[in-house]
Amino acid sequence: MDAQILMLGAGVGALTGGAHVASLSWGVALIRRGRVALGAALGLLRFGAVALALVTMARIGPAALEAAAGALIAARALAIARLRSAP
Numbered sequence: 001m002d003a004q005i006l007m008l009g010a011g012v013g014a015l016t017g018g019a020h021v022a023s024l025s026w027g028v029a030l031i032r033r034g035r036v037a038l039g040a041a042l043g044l045l046r047f048g049a050v051a052l053a054l055v056t057m058a059r060i061g062p063a064a065l066e067a068a069a070g071a072l073i074a075a076r077a078l079a080i081a082r083l084r085s086a087p
Helices: 002-032 036-060 062-085
Strands: none
Touching: 002 036, 002 062, 036 062
């Protein structure tokens, strides 16, 4: 059971982290095109989604929360490194 909870947390964290960075790029593009309100709304939605995912994992248990937070940070770091190396 613990392994399943860890895998669930890691999966949710990885998906949330990847979506967080992808939507960040999209939000910046919107703001650069002058659609500031839409870009800001996307930013709020992005943070709300991360909060919802982490609160949900916390309700499952501390192991799920720790796995989700770790995977979220790892996915975010990998996505940012990939974006920095792109031409």
